[in-house]
Amino acid sequence: MAFVGMDPERVRRIAEQLRQSGVRVATIGEEIQRLIDQSVGGWEGVDYQDFTSGWSGQHRLTLETAATGIETMAISVIEDIAEQEIASGITAGGPGSVLPPGSVIPGTSTPVAGLTPEKLLEMSPEERAKALEAMSPEERAKLLALMSPEEQAEALEAMSPAATAATLAAMSPAVRAAAIGAMSTDKAKAALAEMSRADLEATYDAMEPELLADLIGDGVxxxxxxxxxxxxxxxxxxxxxxxxxxxxxxxxxxxxxxxxxxxxxxxxxxxxxxxxxxxxxxxxxxxxxxxxxxxxxxxxxxxxxxxxxxxxxxxxxxxxxxxxxxxxxxxxxxxxxxxxxxxxxxxxxxxxxxxxxxxxxxxxxxxxxxxxxxxxxxxxxxxxxxxxxxxxxxxxxxxxxxxxxxxxxxxxxxxxxxxxxxxxxxxxxxxxxxxxxxxxxxxxxxxxxxxxxxxxxxxxxxxxxxxxxxxxxxxxxxxxxxxxxxxxxxxxxxxxxxxxxxxxxxxxxxxxxxxxxxxxxxxxxxxxxxxxxxxxxxxxxxxxxxx
Known part of the structure; x- marks a missing residue:
């Protein structure tokens, strides 16, 4: 019998990949603008004016519109997942959850915006997972930035590999590598397997040889x-x-x-x-x-x-x-x-x-x-x-x-x-x-x-x-x-x-x-x-x- 309905976890991963694609498109626009800014003083004349006006007047807007459109699609999919889970009696959440302003952490009266590292670490692993997955990857990354690598690892290990990977991708490569180094090897490998190629390579680039050997040296x-x-x-x-x-x-x-x-x-x-x-x-x-x-x-x-x-x-x-x-x-x-x-x-x-x-x-x-x-x-x-x-x-x-x-x-x-x-x-x-x-x-x-x-x-x-x-x-x-x-x-x-x-x-x-x-x-x-x-x-x- 053919599958009918929605697989929330699978669709959530697709939505997160869509969101990351939107971020990458936006990043491309920022990189082009940075290169144009660097060319000031080194390139002048009509050709330069035509190029910059074409970029500012059309191409940059096209990229920004595409990035916004992709992100809007991702948010729409995530909201559909949330509605599906609520209709099924399941608490909405996941690596890209979008909650209305003033939302509280599922199962608590604590506002998402009022969550502190101390409150998070006082929770049970189950409560911690619900609290973190009720937030967007960026929100999780900002919260974890206030913690030590050991505390970050404790929080990351409470989530699913997909949610952990999305959170790590929102961190800087150096902070990401430190957090992974404090995680258990099995949990770290599971999260790395969910990352995009670009995030994965940036993560490995930031690691010390000892951590690299521990994560990719088995069987050697x-x-x-x-x-x-x-x-x-x-x-x-x-x-x-x-x-x-x-x-x-x-x-x-x-x-x-x-x-x-x-x-x-x-x-x-x-x-x-x-x-x-x-x-x-x-x-x-x-x-x-x-x-x-x-x-x-x-x-x-x-x-x-x-x-x-x-x-x-x-x-x-x-x-x-x-x-x-x-x-x-x-x-x-x-x-x-x-x-x-x-x-x-x-x-x-x-x-x-x-x-x-x-x-x-x-x-x-x-x-x-x-x-x-x-x-x-x-x-x-x-x-x-x-x-x-x-x-x-x-x-x-x-x-x-x-x-x-x-x-x-x-x-x-x-x-x-x-x-x-x-x-x-x-x-x-x-x-x-x-x-x-x-x-x-x-x-x-x-x-x-x-x-x-x-x-x-x-x-x-x-x-x-x-x-x-x-x-x-x-x-x-x-x-x-x-x-x-x-x-x-x-x-x-x-x-x-x-x-x-x-x-x-x-x-x-x-x-x-x-x-x-x-x-x-x-x-x-x-x-x-x-x-x-x-x-x-x-x-x-x-x-x-x-x-």
Missing amino acids: VVDSITGTVEGSAEAGSWKIEGKAEAAYKVEADGSVTMSVQLEGGLGKSIDAAGAEGSVTAGLTGAYELQFDSVEDAEKFLKDLGNAVTDVGVDDITDISGTIADNVENVFDNVEDQSVKFGGYIKGEVEGEIGDLVTGAGEARVDYTYDPTKNEHALKFEAQASVEAGVDGGEKVTAQGKISVEAKLEGTTPTELKLSMSATGTFAAEHLGIGSTNPTSSASLGAGGEMTMSINPSDPGFQEVYEAVKSGDMDRATSLALENSTLTYREYTVEKIAEGGNDFEASVFGKKLAGAEYSYSITGESATNVWVKPPGTGKAYDITEGIR
Whole structure:
């Protein structure tokens, strides 16, 4: 059945966008007048007189009339919403409410004009929301200007995201940024998502790097340590492999992820047309812990160490049980933890084309399921390297890596992420940033990575999703560059430890050939990070805010 009537909240947002459009038209007129005033003394004569008289006599009036007309339309729509809500028994209000002179705050006898910061802060959150949403954004901004950023945050968080965004837009960018900095991260992000592009960019421009990192740096790995142990053995053309990996990652917003992943698979070697390759399939399992800060993560590790050593004389008869109980209690105190399981299939190939070109490539597809969140994830990774050159001459090498990851809650897509290796030149072309590509040394590697993450609430999500499904990665990348959260990260990598050896292994009494293991501990640290949030056309340097 078709929808009949009015959705007040949706129409209120449209009305607020209309009002802001009127303000922008008026601002254009003011800017043109300012430029004309600046030209006095620098431009004289008949042409100048014709230009200024044409502006003052016709064009300026046209702009002012348009601005007034748009604002009148917005007020008319808002008044219609108020009448609709009153007819439905709902108190009128919202980010653009227009109340008659002498109106009182809904549910009170206090006139809107008589509301003070003290009276507002004495109210309950529900009363505060009604009082603020009974005012226009400009009135709210004037009232909040008399408060500290902490008090402003308390008032702003009482309102809907749309009303909060409208109020913030009526503040100066500097005051706006200070108020957002005092808000909770979730509330601030919800309000920012409701802002126009111009207001959003002005807000980010006014923020300190630390606040920028907190708001737009989630998912950006700043520092990480990864320990890996791998083993494999051969039985004819078949290969058995296993891997264990533990990782500790610190993100730009200060959160920490600890994870342990195990995998095991069976592969088969393939030789054809001068190329060697293999295909492997296997199962994976992972355990992941999330912490809001480095301090929380360090406390967990300290508590875990204490749990292992906190054994008394009375526990001598069951030391292992006591330690297990202590460790379980420490893990139970972590709110955000998940277990994931799934499978993978991968292929590897390397070969030569004549005497001039040698190359190698690898592709892998992973599927994981998180029963706690009912979240499915499908990830595709590919990397390749090529070396070409004439014997005795200089060799030319090239390598690249790309990955695509899609997350779904049930059958509904919730996130799409594209990552690729990238150079500073590529980043400068697509983000307009200045890059300082790190150099490398014997134990220190360096690189750059571009990541594009897009959610259903971001414009263009469905188009990117369909392009990925159809395999059109050029179109998907182009759309993601325009609409996604785009991150360019330069980093250094250091091998802290590595080694390996052969070992003896057998299956059903039969000795396996080529049994070997290897281990490595790797540290990675971001040196430069830029982020382009969705809804903007600019990249912001958050490097100073992540240290």
